[in-house]
Amino acid sequence: MPPATPRAAYVHLPFCRRRCFYCDFPISVVGSKPGAADAAAERYCALLHREIAASPSRQPGAPPLASLYFGGGTPSLTPPPLLAGLVDGLRDAYGLADGCEVTLEMDPGTFDVARLRAFLEAGVTRVSLGVQSFDDKLLTSAGRSHDAAEARAAVEILMQAQSSAGGLPGEDLASWRRSLNAAATTGAQHISVYDLQVEPRTAYGRWAEAGTLKALPDEALAAEMYREASAVLRARAAAAGRGQRAHGLQRYEVSSFGREGHRSQHNSAYWRNEPFFAFGLGATSHLDGVRLARPRRMDAYEAFAELGVREEGVEAMTTLIMLQLRTTRGLLPAELTPRFGETLAAAAEGACRDAAAELPAEWWVMEAEEASGGGDSGAEAAPRCRRFALRDPEGLLFSNDAISTVFARLDERLERDDVGGGGLGGCEAGS
Known part of the structure; x- marks a missing residue:
């Protein structure tokens, strides 16, 4: 892409x-x-x-x-x-x-x-x-x-x-x-x-x-x-x-x-x-996945040479999760897939669901996808979450706690390689 x-x-x-x-x-x-x-x-x-x-x-x-x-x-x-x-x-x-x-x-x-x-x-x-x-x-x-x-x-x-x-x-x-x-x-x-x-x-x-x-x-x-x-x-x-x-x-x-x-x-x-x-002095750009911070001292800025660290994979995805959960629109896991792939996107969805289950319900707004049919068994799969957002004002007030919890649960999922499958569970929709 x-x-x-x-x-x-x-x-x-x-x-x-x-x-x-x-x-x-x-x-x-x-x-x-x-x-x-x-x-x-x-x-x-x-x-x-x-x-x-x-x-x-x-x-x-x-x-x-x-x-x-x-x-x-x-x-x-x-x-x-x-x-x-x-x-x-x-x-x-x-x-x-x-x-x-x-x-x-x-x-x-x-x-x-x-x-x-x-x-x-x-x-x-x-x-x-x-x-x-x-x-x-x-x-x-x-x-x-x-x-x-x-x-x-x-x-x-x-x-x-x-x-x-x-x-x-x-x-x-x-x-x-x-x-x-x-x-x-x-x-x-x-x-x-x-x-x-x-x-x-x-x-x-x-x-x-x-x-x-x-x-x-x-x-x-x-x-x-x-x-x-x-x-x-x-x-x-x-x-x-x-x-x-x-x-x-x-x-x-x-x-x-x-x-x-x-x-x-x-x-x-x-x-x-x-x-x-x-x-300019101390400014940080974000180009092609690279966040480049310019020097904070004027003499160093005058001699400025481009240096930076490329964000890739999980690091880049956690940045995106943090930024989107700070907005009232929230995080749409499906939007992660084109950039990070099904595996990381599924891990992010699961981490958000884990955090929402662990933290007070009044912090969260969650919207579920329509449940899909279960095939020959006649069972219905639990709905996936299409959107996670922090509710105004309580969720946004504790956004640092909520986002930190999401990151902790993401680390756990990645460590045990429990991504993309039935471990995601369901999504109880909220308004």
Whole structure:
């Protein structure tokens, strides 16, 4: 089966006014003076153009890119003419489809109406606004470079997309509910909700190790905040009018809610485990089964040489299982067969069934194939499962546990070579 043609590209723009206390991304701090990133961004974009030019060229007849995503960092610190040049460079190299989704991450306080218009003229069609919270105390405790007033002003400017982070130090259910309601009433078409993870190479990580980090929400509170996000964003957003259709945001991935027609095309390509280009500091591409991570240090990136590890067989299949079980569409075992063969596909189906039998039933949505006849004996074979998905919110809340269990059961099946036969058992359908 020939490798699929990438329809998505990620470009990392690393410049930030400061490093947030939770941030473990590869960034370059430039300070908060106006234009502080301009000179460095010009040099960096020249490197990006060289990397794009040296990458595999578009094959004759290959479809153009359907999505571009400029992440960071704080990409809105990049001068709009430089961003326009990158869009043009990618268009020349790979083509851009009609209606190509071009997303730019932006932070409050880094743009005004004129700058936003310049980005739109550069080709941006979608903005992801990093808010994290509408509570000044929580923003300060997270080391954010903006306050709640700047966040609300930014929403007023664009009213397009935003992301929020839950589980910040000192956050409780009441403050989380206030932030959710503030987000839901902006009229945003898409909201992402993330639970804070304390990484070791961050300020939060150092403070946690020293015992000076303000208490984080415990697991029970974090779980309740996750459930609250699901309830608020699906119900409260229905009233977020300003002339929009009265319906709420629908969850389509563990952390993502979108109105009809406003799901992120780019991120959806990730969850489907589709190939994608990636360019820039610390960016990871996925081409022809190879995941290639670029250096995280600027000097090393400048001397970047292509290195990577090819994912094959079980490793590639487990990646796909993990990505698909994070979505509300879930995993369809039949889709594994063309790439991995009947044996591994059957093992994956059996592992999902084993995990579903072991874990709480309310975590799972399972759909059965129609039962087939049993031949001369008149017996009927138990139905196979055509779809496994994690239910919103309980299953998605415990997605890490569920996916880890699937992997453990997959390992057991492969070790005993119990694949593809009667050991799969049946599938009890769920709604």
